[in-house]
Amino acid sequence: MAIRKLLGIQPGDRVVFYRAEDGRVVVKPENVDIRRLRGVLKHPGAPVTLEEMDEAIARGAAGPSAP
Template sequence: MTDATTLTSKGQVTVPREIRQRMGLEPGDKMTFSLLSDGTLVVRPKLRRVTDLAGLLHKPGRAPVLLEDMTVDLSADDIAS
């Protein structure tokens, strides 16, 4: 797949629609750029790390739950239902 795009004076490019769709990119997503020794440019979506999500579900007035407290031992019967 080869699509041409233009570099703006601000250093911006538009990622072609088909590539955005195939990579699952949405507005606001971040990407990483790596330049290999042979001149190849590799572009990857920057995936979130679990630590980036810390505090996302926190509700004011509610005590945080420690990771150790989240561990659940599911039996085979629990998983099947």
């Protein structure tokens, strides 16, 4: 039970075993709850608006020669 708690896994969770370059055997949880990933990817600056997204999509759809 202490190992599960240390790894943050619950009964029934899948784990991955692999051998590290230094020869150690590493055990990691296979599944990560998506909620734990919140905030991992940060965007510098202010969020873009829906209008800015639409403009970027339109430029991309127009092809590489569009201004």
